Amino acid sequence: xGNSVWKDTWLITVRNIKTTLRNPFSFIPNxxxxxxxxxxxxxxxxxxxxxxxxxxxxxxxxxxxxxIVSAAIGGAGxxxxxxxxxxxxxxxxxxxxxxxxxxxxxxxxxIAGMLQLLVQTILIICVGFLLGLKVETGFLxxxxxxxxxxxxxxxxxxxxxxxxxxxxxxxxxxSGTLIFFPLIFLSTTFVPYELLDAQWLKIAAxxxxxxxxxxxxxxxxxxxxxxxxxxQGILAIGIACAIxxxxxxxxxxxxxxxx
Amino acid sequence: xxxxxxxxxxSKTFKKGNVQAVKDVSxxxxxxxxxxxxxxxxxxxxxxxxxxxTLINATGGKALVAGHDVIREPDxxxxxxxxxxxxxxxxxxxxxxxxxxxxxxxxGFDKGAAKKRAEELLGIVQLTKDGERxxxxxxxxxxxxxxxxxxxxxxxxxxxxDEPTTGLDPSNxxxxxxxxxxxxxxxxxxxxxxxxxxxxxxxxxxxxxxxxAGEIVxxxxxxxxxxxxxxxxxxxxxxxxxxxxxxxxxxxxxxxDSEVINQNGKLTCYVExxxxxxxxxxxxxxxxxxxxxxxxxxxxxxxxxxxxxxxEQKEEE
Numbered sequence: 001x002g003n004s005v006w007k008d009t010w011l012i013t014v015r016n017i018k019t020t021l022r023n024p025f026s027f028i029p030n031x032x033x034x035x036x037x038x039x040x041x042x043x044x045x046x047x048x049x050x051x052x053x054x055x056x057x058x059x060x061x062x063x064x065x066x067x068i069v070s071a072a073i074g075g076a077g078x079x080x081x082x083x084x085x086x087x088x089x090x091x092x093x094x095x096x097x098x099x100x101x102x103x104x105x106x107x108x109x110x111i112a113g114m115l116q117l118l119v120q121t122i123l124i125i126c127v128g129f130l131l132g133l134k135v136e137t138g139f140l141x142x143x144x145x146x147x148x149x150x151x152x153x154x155x156x157x158x159x160x161x162x163x164x165x166x167x168x169x170x171x172x173x174x175s176g177t178l179i180f181f182p183l184i185f186l187s188t189t190f191v192p193y194e195l196l197d198a199q200w201l202k203i204a205a206x207x208x209x210x211x212x213x214x215x216x217x218x219x220x221x222x223x224x225x226x227x228x229x230x231x232q233g234i235l236a237i238g239i240a241c242a243i244x245x246x247x248x249x250x251x252x253x254x255x256x257x258x259x
Numbered sequence: 260x261x262x263x264x265x266x267x268x269x270s271k272t273f274k275k276g277n278v279q280a281v282k283d284v285s286x287x288x289x290x291x292x293x294x295x296x297x298x299x300x301x302x303x304x305x306x307x308x309x310x311x312x313t314l315i316n317a318t319g320g321k322a323l324v325a326g327h328d329v330i331r332e333p334d335x336x337x338x339x340x341x342x343x344x345x346x347x348x349x350x351x352x353x354x355x356x357x358x359x360x361x362x363x364x365x366x367g368f369d370k371g372a373a374k375k376r377a378e379e380l381l382g383i384v385q386l387t388k389d390g391e392r393x394x395x396x397x398x399x400x401x402x403x404x405x406x407x408x409x410x411x412x413x414x415x416x417x418x419x420x421d422e423p424t425t426g427l428d429p430s431n432x433x434x435x436x437x438x439x440x441x442x443x444x445x446x447x448x449x450x451x452x453x454x455x456x457x458x459x460x461x462x463x464x465x466x467x468x469x470x471x472a473g474e475i476v477x478x479x480x481x482x483x484x485x486x487x488x489x490x491x492x493x494x495x496x497x498x499x500x501x502x503x504x505x506x507x508x509x510x511x512x513x514x515x516d517s518e519v520i521n522q523n524g525k526l527t528c529y530v531e532x533x534x535x536x537x538x539x540x541x542x543x544x545x546x547x548x549x550x551x552x553x554x555x556x557x558x559x560x561x562x563x564x565x566x567x568x569x570x571e572q573k574e575e576e
Contacts, residue, residue, distance in 0.1 A: 003367055011364050019352045022393075090348025094409070097312055097347065099337045100365045258316040258333075 005101040012100070012108030013115075016082050020116055026081070030074030031120055035127050038067040042131060045190060053194050057222045061135070064128045065217035066189055068145065069210060071120040072153040073184070077177045079113025080160030087168045087255075096256060106165070106252040110157050117153040121146055133221075141220040144230070151237035152213050158244030165251035187211045212236035260339060261326045262290035262416040262449040264311065269320035270473075271306050280306040282473040283320070288451060288466075290416075293443045295464035296453040297565070303473040304453040305345060308421045311451070312342045325416050338366075341410030344421045351395030355386055355405050358394060359412060366413040380408040384438065400431035407438060417449040418442065424459060436463060457562050469568055476568045484564050491533025492557050493540070495526045498550040506549050513543055520570070529567075 003011075020026060041063045049059035086092040086109070095105045125133075125142060135141045163176035186204040188196065188211050196202045205211045216233025219226040264287065271281040281303045288294040296304045309315045311324055313333035322329045325339035349358055356377050363373035381387045384404040389397065394405065403423065410418060420439070424432040440463065442448045454460050460467045461481045468478040477484060497503040507526055510519045514536075519528045530536045533556050544551055 003365065008365065011361060015350070015353070015361055018357075019350060022352045086350070089351060090346055091350045093314065093344065094347040094349070095365075096314060097337060097342045097344075098362065098365045099334050258314060 003100075005104055008101040008104035009107050009111065012095070012104050013111045016109045016112030017115065019082070020078065020112060026078060027075065027116055027120065030071065030077075031123060034067045034071035034074065034120070034124050037070055038063065038124065038127060038131070041066070041190065048191065051195070053192050058134065060128065060131055060133050061221040062218060063190070064125070064133060064221060065145070065214045066184065067124050067128075068121055068149050068217065069152060069213060070180075070184055071124050072117050072149045073156050073177075073180050075117030075120045076113050076153040076155075076157035077160045077180075078116050079110045079157040080162075080164035080173045080176070081170070082109035082112065083161055083164040084168065084170050084173050087164070088170060092255075102252075102256045105256065106161070106248075110161055110248075113157050113160075114150060114153060117157075118146070118150060121149040121153075135221055136224045137220045144220050145217050148213060148217055148233055148237065151234070151241065152210075155237060155240035155244050158241065158246075158248040162244065162248040162251040165248070165255040168255070183208065183210045188214055209236040209240050260416070262447070263323070263326065264288040264294075264417065264449065264451060265323040266307075266311070267321045269307070269310065269317050269322055271303075271310060271315070272318045280473055281310070281317070284470070284473075284475055285320075286468055286475060286478065288449060290449055291443070291447045293439075293450045293463055293465045294452070295460035295467045296451070296470055297455075297457065297460045297467050298453075298470035299455060299569070302470045304470055305421050306473075307470070308342075308344060308419050308451070308453055309346075312340060312344070312419050313337055314344070314346075338413065339416045340419060341413065341415030341417070342419045343406045343410045343423055344419075345425075347406070349394045349402065349405065349409070352393060354391050354393055355397070355408075356381060356390035358405070359408060362409050362412045368412075376412060380411055383411070384408040385434070400427055400434075403427060403431065403435065407435060411442075414446075415448065417451065420450070420452045422453055422455065425455065432459075439463060457565060469565060471569050477564070485558070487564070491530055491536075492563055493528050493530060493533060493537055494553075494555040494557070495540075496524060496552040497526075498552050502549045502551075505547065506544055506551075509543055509547060509549075510540060513540065520567075522570070529563075 042060050045063070046059035048054070049057060049062065054062070083092070083106070086095070092105070125145070137144070159179070160173065160176060164173045167173055186201065187208045188205055193202070193205060196205060212232045213236060216230050219229035266287070267285050269281055269284045270279065272279045284307060296307065298304050306315070310317045311322055311329060313329050313336050316330055324336045327335040329336050353361070359377035359380055360373045363376045368376060377390070381390045384407055386401060386404060386408070389401060394402065397405065407423070410420075424435055427435070439450060439452070443450050452463065464481065466478065466480055467484060468475045470476065477487065479487065495506065497506060503521070503524070503526060507519055507521055510526065510528065514528060514530065519526055537554065537556050541551065541554065
């Protein structure tokens with residue numbers, strides 16, 4: 001009797017995926033909002049790409065990362081919501097009463113959240129292609145964008161799972177996702193850094209790791225392989241992940257501990 | 260590995276509010292025994308079960324379940340027990356069958372064996388035709404039966420059930436009782452059950468411990484517990500308060516050792532050979548012209564024991 005950690009993680013991840021698919025309203029709104037961002041910003045703002053600062057870049061490629069990051073954050077938030085739901089309905093306790101690996105019990109919903117994110121990101125990129133997106137670095141560039149999206153999603157999944165495990169409360173973790181707004185909008189969301197007007201927004205954008213995520217994606221979508229930009233994005237992810245995953249791990253340890 | 264539960268000087272203090280929920284509790288449940296923990300809300304029943312099932316740690320004492328230490332070898336314990344707590348629930352988006360198969364898979368059954376086990380258990384708890392429905396659509400009774408099935412997946416040596424019938428209608432309660440009796444008699448499964456219902460403990464358990472305010476206050480077979488407080492119960496009410504107080508004094512004098520309890524406008528006392536004593540008491544009261552309103556003679560129920568023990572405890576405090 002007894003399984004390996006991998007088998008347990010697999011079983012619990014499959015369970016989470018099933019549950020997500022049976023609740024389409026847990027991911028469809030987020031997907032629609034992300035696609036909506038893409039359409040509306042492209043339609044309403046693409047004119048500003050005529051400005052010399054854009055150096056003739058396609059506004060669609062410029063705004064796509066915003067939509068991808070918003071989809072990623074929404075998808076990753078699903079990880080936390082899955083955990084809170086389990087805690088509230090008592091399924092989490094039932095899993096704790098089995099010999100299942102404690103790691104698997106926490107990792108399952110996070111992995112399921114990452115897969116959800118991956119699918120959403122691919123769908124958003126497809127919408128981009130339908131709108132006429134051209135990627136400077138081709139297929140490999142798209143892969144890099146996906147990688148960044150997953151990395152950023154993982155960082156956010158760690159955050160949302162940590163809040164969920166700590167508060168064990170749906171409302172609290174829901175409001176935890178409000179961090180989404182400053183992350184997305186206090187950045188080079190609509191225009192390049194040089195065009196940001198307010199000084200405070202410039203400072204915020206410099207601090208906000210999302211800025212580096214946007215810039216690294218934009219560099220492969222628009223400019224080609226600019227390694228300095230790419231590395232800054234990867235670095236931002238590395239630091240953010242280190243913080244949020246530690247937060248999640250500490251919270252998880254507390255939640256499965258027999259206090 | 261065995262089907263025993265051995266508990267020595269177990270205690271649990273919650274840091275929050277410094278509440279001592281379990282105070283120096285010791286008891287042993289033998290393999291194949293049906294044991295009930297009886298007590299009011301907040302008595303420490305659930306906390307004890309949570310410790311024994313590895314969900315929380317004790318702050319003092321020791322507990323062996325199925326021969327393994329609950330604190331040092333929780334994974335070993337988890338393999339051999341089946342648990343239905345008030346805190347445990349189910350994922351409402353899965354079907355009954357899926358939940359059973361998942362549980363079986365987690366306990367190391369391969370795919371085929373898990374399917375078979377799920378089918379078997381759905382039959383046992385009479386949910387075969389609802390196996391494909393999502394649990395979110397189950398009624399309370401169905402959910403409780405599924406809960407029981409989930410605890411049986413790993414063919415546990417010991418079953419822990421925390422108030423398994425609270426809030427159930429009589430027919431569902433009977434169905435659960437029947438299944439628990441069968442498991443205990445046919446499979447020799449040790450059962451540890453907590454309940455607030457005296458009749459439940461009385462009708463199911465071989466042995467009962469009464470727990471109040473975190474302490475075990477009495478242990479024995481239902482018969483022993485009933486015998487412990489005398490054979491018969493006499494209850495009297497009176498026309499006036501004055502009569503009642505006089506009667507209380509007279510009865511106390513006559514009965515000597517057995518205590519006369521004055522509660523809720525009634526006098527009660529536990530006596531041996533109740534019919535004979537009752538006649539004597541009525542005669543004594545009559546001689547003093549005390550007007551008796553009603554008289555009742557009954558064999559004690561667990562309810563009476565429970566009230567007696569918990570009221571004694573209150574007096575001590």
